[in-house]
Amino acid sequence: MNVNTHMTVNRITDQIWEIPPSEKDGMRVPARIYATESILSDMDSGVFEQVTNVACLPGIRRYALCMPDGHWGYGFPIGGVAAFDPDEGIISPGGVGYDVNCGMRLIRTDLTLSDVRPRLDDLMTELFRKVPAGVGSKGSVRLNRRDFDDVMRKGAAWCVEQGYGWTEDLERIEERGCIGGADPSHVSDRAVERGHSQLGTLGAGNHYLEVQVVSNHRIFDLETAAAFGISGHDQIVVMVHCGSRGFGHQIASDYLKSFDKAMRRYGMTVKDPQLACAPFRSPEGQEYFSAMNCAANSAFANRQVITHRIREAFMAVFGSSAEALGMQVIYDVAHNIAKVERYAGGDLVVHRKGSTRAFGPGRLELPEAYRRTGQPVICGGSMETGSYLLVGTERAMHETFGSSMHGSGRTMSRGQAKKMVSGEQIRKQMEQRGIIVKAVSMSGLAEEAGLAYKNISDVVETVDLAGITKKVAELRPIGNIKG
Amino acid sequence: MPASFRILDDIAIADVAFEATGNNLSELFVAAAQAVIDIVADPTTVAKAWHRTIEREDDQIAELLFDWLSEIVYLKDAEGIVFCEAMASVVHDSVHRCWRLHGELIGETIDPARHELRSDVKAVTKHLYEVWENGEHWKARVVLDI
Numbered sequence: 193m194n195v196n197t198h199m200t201v202n203r204i205t206d207q208i209w210e211i212p213p214s215e216k217d218g219m220r221v222p223a224r225i226y227a228t229e230s231i232l233s234d235m236d237s238g239v240f241e242q243v244t245n246v247a248c249l250p251g252i253r254r255y256a257l258c259m260p261d262g263h264w265g266y267g268f269p270i271g272g273v274a275a276f277d278p279d280e281g282i283i284s285p286g287g288v289g290y291d292v293n294c295g296m297r298l299i300r301t302d303l304t305l306s307d308v309r310p311r312l313d314d315l316m317t318e319l320f321r322k323v324p325a326g327v328g329s330k331g332s333v334r335l336n337r338r339d340f341d342d343v344m345r346k347g348a349a350w351c352v353e354q355g356y357g358w359t360e361d362l363e364r365i366e367e368r369g370c371i372g373g374a375d376p377s378h379v380s381d382r383a384v385e386r387g388h389s390q391l392g393t394l395g396a397g398n399h400y401l402e403v404q405v406v407s408n409h410r411i412f413d414l415e416t417a418a419a420f421g422i423s424g425h426d427q428i429v430v431m432v433h434c435g436s437r438g439f440g441h442q443i444a445s446d447y448l449k450s451f452d453k454a455m456r457r458y459g460m461t462v463k464d465p466q467l468a469c470a471p472f473r474s475p476e477g478q479e480y481f482s483a484m485n486c487a488a489n490s491a492f493a494n495r496q497v498i499t500h501r502i503r504e505a506f507m508a509v510f511g512s513s514a515e516a517l518g519m520q521v522i523y524d525v526a527h528n529i530a531k532v533e534r535y536a537g538g539d540l541v542v543h544r545k546g547s548t549r550a551f552g553p554g555r556l557e558l559p560e561a562y563r564r565t566g567q568p569v570i571c572g573g574s575m576e577t578g579s580y581l582l583v584g585t586e587r588a589m590h591e592t593f594g595s596s597m598h599g600s601g602r603t604m605s606r607g608q609a610k611k612m613v614s615g616e617q618i619r620k621q622m623e624q625r626g627i628i629v630k631a632v633s634m635s636g637l638a639e640e641a642g643l644a645y646k647n648i649s650d651v652v653e654t655v656d657l658a659g660i661t662k663k664v665a666e667l668r669p670i671g672n673i674k675g
Numbered sequence: 676m677p678a679s680f681r682i683l684d685d686i687a688i689a690d691v692a693f694e695a696t697g698n699n700l701s702e703l704f705v706a707a708a709q710a711v712i713d714i715v716a717d718p719t720t721v722a723k724a725w726h727r728t729i730e731r732e733d734d735q736i737a738e739l740l741f742d743w744l745s746e747i748v749y750l751k752d753a754e755g756i757v758f759c760e761a762m763a764s765v766v767h768d769s770v771h772r773c774w775r776l777h778g779e780l781i782g783e784t785i786d787p788a789r790h791e792l793r794s795d796v797k798a799v800t801k802h803l804y805e806v807w808e809n810g811e812h813w814k815a816r817v818v819l820d821i
Contacts, residue, residue, distance in 0.1 A: 236688065263688055266802040266820065270689065290798045290820045327715060327792040328755045328785035385753040396795035397821045398689075438752035441797040441820070445745065448801065465801040606691060606794070606821065607684040633792045675795060 194233050197240035201225075201232070207260075207658035211244055218248035218463070224255045226592075228654050231260050231646070234603065238264030239271075245463040246274050251281020251472075253540060257592055259547050260654040261571075261601030261646065265289070267466035270546035273595040276472060278532065278541050282460075283477045284469035285451065285484070287543030289528040290444040292484055293491035294399075294435030295366075296525050296548075296570035296598075298581065298667075299499060301506070302518030305405045305426035305670070315403065315509045316628045316671045322501040323401055324393045325675035326632030331392030333497055340388045341376040347489030348524075351496035361496065363559040365524040366549060366567075369492035371531070374485035380446050383483075387439020387490065392497035396636055396675030398599075399434040400575060401498070403671035410666035416583050417664050419565045420522050429667060430519075431579060432498050433572050435528065440487035447480040472541050481530070488529055495524055522581070523568035525549060527598035533557075535593065542593045550584035550596035550661045569661050571652065573600045575629070575672045576622060576642030580652045582661040596661040600648035606639040613641050622672070631674040640674060678702035680710035683816070686803060691794060692818040700736065700765040703806075703813040704743055704776065708761035711747045711799075712782075714819060717791035721759035724783035731776045732768070737806040739765070739774050740815055744799045747780065748819075757790050758782035794821045 195201050199215040204224070209232055213219035223243040225232060239262045246268055247256035253275045262271030267286020276282055308315065324331060333356075335343065342350050348369025351357055362368045394401060408424040411417045417424070436443075451468035454476040455461070462469065470476040499521060503514035510517060530543045551558055552566045562568065566584035573579045577600070588594050604612075615634030618641050622629050631637040655661045683692040693710040697703035712718050729746055733739040743763070750756050760781040768775050785792070797820040806815045 265689075266800050266818075290800075326787060327795045328751060328757065328787075330755065382749060382753070386749060387752070389755075390752070396792075397797075438797075441752075442749070445798045465804070468801075602688045605684045605688050607682050632787055633794075635791075635793050639794070 193229060196235060196237040199240055199244065207654050211240065213247065216244045216248070219244055221247050221252050221255055223247045225258045225262065226654060226658055226660065227260045228650065231650060231654060235262060236264050239269045242269040243272060245467060246272060248463055249274065249282055249284065249467065249469060251277040253277060259597040260651045261546065261597045261599050263601050265545060267464055268543065268545040271597065271601065272545045273543065273547045273593060275540040275542045275593045278472050278539050281472055281541060282469035283472045283481055283530055283541055284467055284543065285444045285447045285480060286466045286468060287545050288444065288484060288530050289545050290441045291435035291528055292440035292444060292487035293526045294528040295491060295495065296527065296572055297432040297495045297499065298522040298570050299430040299502060300421040300518060300520055300522050301428045303428040305428065308428050311509050312628055312671055315505065316630050316673065318505040318509055319401060319502065320630040320673050322505045323498055323673065325673055326396050329393045329675065330389045331497065333391045335388050335391060337384065340384055343391065343490050343493045344376045344379065344486035345374050345489065346370055347492040348496040351493050356497050356500040361499065361521045364521040365492055366526050369496060369524065371485045371488050373482055374489050375482040376486055378479045378483040379443060379486050383439050383442035383446060386442045387437055390437040390439065391494055392501060393437060394434045394673065394675055395437055396633065398640060399675060401673040402431045402575065402669050404429050404431055404579065404667040404669050406665050406667055412663040412665065416565050419561065420568050420581065420664065421520055422581065422665050430502055431570065431572060431667065432495055434494060436487040436491035437494060439490050443483045443487045447483065451476065484530060488526065492524065523570060525570050533594065540593065544595055546598050547595045548598045549594055550588045551594045552584045552586040552589050569596055571597055571599055571648065573648035574642040574645040575640055575669060575674065577648055578669055579667045580648065581664045581667060582652065583664050584661055585659055588660040592660050596655050597651055600645040600651055602644055603646050604644040609641045609644040610635060610638045612643060614638055627669050628671045629674070633675065637674055678706035680706050687818045690818055690821045692816065695815045695817070697813050698811065700813050701763050703815060704740060704763035704765055704778065705761055707740060707744055707815050707817060708747060708763065711744050711796065711819065712758040712761060714794050715751060715796055716757040716793055718759040720789060720791045721757050722783045723759060723781050725756055725781065727780045729776065729778040729780065732773045734773045736774050739776055740806055741799055741804070743776055743778055744817065748796050748799060750780065755785050756782050757785050796821060
């Protein structure tokens with residue numbers, strides 16, 4: 193088999209591949225990649241280098257993992273998962289990413305395609321107006337420093353207090369949309385200055401807001417789908433992909449710089465400067481953890497305000513209340529984060545970078561409604577190919593620290609994509625296929641062309657076969673907003 | 676060779692990488708800034724309506740360039756600015772054993788109706804980051820998180 197590495201890669205199962213610690217100096221645990229043979233052979237060399245670099249970090253437990261949507265990132269590969277002992281291990285901004293708590297939210301409706309199709313253009317125009325996107329976009333929520341401190345501490349709960357959403361929304365957000373231990377005193381003024389005006393904005397790059405349809409024949413598990421509020425029958429749902437915006441980006445930048453110095457102080461070395469880290473229990477490690485939680489809470493708040501604006505847009509177009517339209521949040525998941533989670537052997541600091549928590553049935557962290565099924569796992573595909581709703585499993589708890597994939601993963605650079613297709617061409621092609629696209633930047637649209645991504649169905653099939661998440665439903669786009 | 680930059684398509688699949696070149700450090704700083712400016716928005720659509728002077732010092736030239744480029748990313752979000760021009764003067768202060776930058780950034784407040792906006796840069800990264808002297812030229816390789 194051809195793989196883009198000189199290292200030995202052993203087949204454990206048809207979906208699990210292992211690089212033993214003997215393949216690189218300093219590896220403390222094996223590296224495991226979840227992939228079919230075909231996906232593995234297409235993975236770039238960076239994945240193998242980076243996942244084995246992660247395996248060298250102090251205090252890592254069991255495996256350094258990479259999901260099938262994995263590709264070259266900074267420090268950790270995108271799709272990376274690693275868990276560290278809180279007493280002996282580290283925390284690393286490179287294991288979280290610049291966009292802290294970049295994540296996905298899925299909102300259901302009682303509307304069907306036949307209700308929405310005749311008004312789709314109006315709906316997308318209204319959503320584009322209500323949810324600012326693109327470079328430099330500012331949100332409509334005006335915040336002073338004290339308000340923003342409250343956003344950092346309370347996350348989505350602050351939004352609900354201010355009237356942006358429903359109390360029941362909070363039940364359907366990972367960590368109820370508020371992670372404890374977020375202390376604004378560990379956040380720089382520059383981070384606040386970058387982020388305070390961006391609450392309720394999508395951003396750009398691969399972030400989007402998408403109106404999607406769920407057909408009967410694309411539901412794979414009727415019972416779980418029903419528990420999640422998915423009934424099929426060409427049901428309309430809305431997916432949001434965004435994160436903590438400039439605020440989180442600045443926190444990541446600030447701490448990568450300060451960790452550089454902290455590592456020298458603690459006599460630590462890493463294989464890649466983007467893996468800069470500090471002992472989790474050290475003052476520097478705890479300060480980053482606290483600041484990162486501020487950013488994570490701001491991202492939950494960002495998606496909460498966007499949810500409120502989505503409901504407003506639907507109400508304006510369809511002339512009914514959001515309650516009457518059945519616009520409940522299905523779930524909100526983080527896919528760039530580090531968290532302390534309890535496993536059989538005790539607490540672990542789990543880093544997920546381009547990977548989603550995928551807790552199986554019975555976990556007390558889940559809302560009661562999902563404790564029997566396992567948690568919804570929301571995986572976004574390219575804007576042309578669709579997305580998936582999956583469910584977490586017991587197997588993920590044993591194998592992957594309750595983690596799974598997050599999206600389809602790129603296979604082509606932004607520049608290459610732009611050489612192959614223009615934004616205007618994509619907009620027209622998608623319109624011919626019944627998908628309305630509203631984009632701030634046409635070059636940005638071309639960069640996100642479907643041809644630049646792996647086939648999400650292949651990636652989803654891998655995690656389904658591996659049993660670390662199971663397919664529930666496929667979601668097909670009919671309208672997309674991009675920055 | 677005039678100060679210039681070129682996009683490196685092969686080393687950052689999800690993001691944007693570039694290599695900047697200058698005959699001296701001042702030119703390198705201008706070329707790298709122009710790369711970031713160009714990646715965020717088409718500078719030919721941006722008017723000269725806003726101006727900021729940036730003074731920085733560092734004992735390492737790579738860190739000084741990193742901070743200079745990071746300042747552009749920060750101002751884009753914090754003040755909502757897109758840019759059309761950058762100027763820079765980099766000198767070595769042998770007394771204090773550090774490099775000193777006097778930089779100027781010119782642009783205007785973002786207006787999506789007039790500006791051709793491109794990529795929203797999240798951060799300047801240290802991934803494969805390098806600043807080096809190559810014969811008569813100074814070069815830098817930079818990966819931006821998008």
